[in-house]
Amino acid sequence: MSKQNTNIPQDYKYGFTTDIDNIKAPKGLSEETIKFISKIKKEPKWMLDWRLKAFNRLKVSKEPNWQKPKYPKINYQDLYYYSAPKSMKDKPKSLDEVDPKLIETYNKLGIPLNEQKKLSGVAVDAVFDSVSVATTFKDELTKKGIIFCPISEAIQKHPDLVKKYLGSVIPISDHYFATLNSAVFTDGSFVYIPPNTRCPMELSTYFRINAAETGQFERTLIIADKGSYVSYLEGCTAPMRDENQLHAANVELIALDDAEIKYSTVQNWYPGDKDGVGGIYNFVTKRGACRGKNSKISWTQVETGSAITWKYPSCILQGDNSVGEFYSIAITNNHQKADTGTKMIHLGKNTKSKIISKGISAGKADNTYRGLVDIGRKASNSRNYTQCDSLLMGNKCGAHTVPYIKNKNSTSTIEHEATTSKINEDQLFYCNQRGLNQEEAVSLIVNGFCKDVLQQLPMEFAVEAQKLVGISLEGSVG
């Protein structure tokens, strides 16, 4: 099987660029850049001070280098930290005022805002490079008291909420990339669900990096107040470019008493070509805090893109009886590299967590699951179950599992299991016999392998994700 392992270039169907005039901040990372971003966002002084505090911290912190996928040094002075479509300068008041070219881009992406507005019932906050372009369904959400807007707007309109929660899960001193984001973040989504409210629709953001030499640093903050529920979807694409682009986002989730947040990601950033040239560096910090009793945070991720994926969506289970979940599929092909997993920090009593991770490696790719389960002294009767399965296709790729398991409580139980194998020849033969060609058979088997995770995705994403699994592995089996 491995002999015929030809790398037919997979089609990255989102690899177009849109020709729009951009306003960019001066190149490089400096106090001026930060002041420029803050000024153009019309931010209050406290926000600028917060950013500068992060910037000062950044000067003394070091880029981490313990990760498995190594990358050439990033020149932070050679990046644009702010890039916005020019016509956005005067913000559109409705979709009709949005630049038709932008709308066209979204149509190519398959998220026609207008149609979606009517048909699918999904409210979209689309982030194009660094600015939220338009947010749909605002009115209906406003009636329920739900706030769903770009974070730059929230800073102006809801400063109390932002001040209270921003940086409370990922402090500005957390680690290099989180600190970088705190200093230069340009936009992102803000969600607040008031007490005892079930968000009537799935909220969604679509991220896209368009301009060359830009980094994307968005910041998402989701707060689910007591007894509320929200499901949030995130999708990502980027055009094909030869140079690597940096994406360092921060996502903070806060669930208060009895609240539940479900966060789903389909990440399909440009993975670079078959020789490993170009592609996105996806260095994202995602962390949720189950602050309240009986709260729940569930992460689901399908990672198919990016040259390097390096992220650990985590749950801090502070409230008693809180629940954390992590479902992940990470597919790497050609020269892609992934180092991803989760952290479950059990602090409250009777806390539970579940980790299901499926890693698939093909071509010359390297796929690492790295995770931490930490049960503290006071987390009595807590429980964790972890399952990590890896699938290897060919002998030029690698699959690694690095779990850290810490237990300080004798009434708590941790279970961890992991397996590594290749696709069963018998299963392949059976599928071939029933008339499926090799590629269809592999796609079917891999989809079955990932079923536990795919099931967790909301309808809208499940179909796309299943297709992505197939596309990502095209050409990896002979």
Place this chain on the structure above:
Amino acid sequence: MLDLKIHSNEIDKIGKFSKEEKDYRIKNLNYFNDIGLPNKKDEDWKFSDLNAIVSKNFKKLNLKLGKSDNPKINFIKEFEHNYIVIINGKLTASDFKYEEKNKIDLKPFTNEDYSNKKENNPLVNLNHALSHEGFFLEVKENYKFNKVLVIYYFYTDDLDENLLNSKNKIKIGNNSEIHFVDFIVNESKRNFFNNIYEEIILEESSTLKNIYLQNDKSPGYFHKYTKNKLSSGSNLSSFIFPTGLKFNKLDLEFDLEGENSVCNIQSAAFLNEYDHQEVKTRVNHLYPNCKSYQKVKNVLNDNSKGVYQGKIFVKDVAQKTDAYQLSKAVLLNERSEFNSKPELEIYADDVKCSHGSTSGSLDKDSIYYLMTRGLSKKESTKLLVESFLNEIIESIKSSSLRNFIKTKLENQLKNEHKKH
């Protein structure tokens, strides 16, 4: 923090060396001095912060060797055996009365390898720089030991904050077989630090079984690094019962350097009162068709801390590898702690690799069942702990050895039982 910078004139105090050897020792000493005792920032020492542990329990470490005159040793009477006696690291006596003498070569260790590789483990560098004493044992081709060999590691009562470094090498020739027991007897009632470097070479189709055991509880701080090299068709089984030391870290590396080699590592430990035990393994599958199996069981009581760091590495050519890793821990007390990091790093696709790791309390239903049969809670716990650890002991084939180890374990549990 204990500042442990060692001056190079300490090397001269150990003995006279050739220029080559002295350069090698100085180079390694510099490597060690650059880093010092490793702390938790070092990934390999993440769960065992040696710097903090030594700083807390030692005022100062001296490099004195301790006495080496023949003390009275209570030899094991339970089974017939050959023996080697090592006192504070020094080879002092041996008896191979059950074997053919010309098939065995035993002498004090002398270094021949001065390769300048920087080791990842600063304690290995420390050993390369300061090692003094140790033994070299060779079993010639086509010889099978008639009786088990017991290596008595004896530590004398004058040890007080000493830092001992010794090096051993064991070589098993083609088609030969040996079973041996590392038996640690400690007379010192004070803290000391013992740092051993060991190299074990298994030539083609040879077999080695070893058992690592302590006589009693002791205030020793032990670190042992073992490099095992397995040629094709060789078979190594290691049973580790590391109970009873204040601090013990076994860093075991296995290179499967030939096809069809097999390695089997099993460990069972009952930890008590501020005991800190770490078993760290790294199994490198470098050739096809090799097998490795690891099972590590820990029971933790009082303020004890147990650590298991295991890694399976499979090279791209090592197809048809079968590797398994299992760690199970039972926490009996709310102040005990268990950390594990079972790691897989795999570059070949046609392999069967899996691992499992669990930690938690004893099954409440089982305790309830035993109590309904008239046992007290303590007795039920003891019974369950015993059976949990016995699974490892049961896999030792020799019945006299098995019973010897069982008795040791039972005594230990009985003592605990009395105390509470």
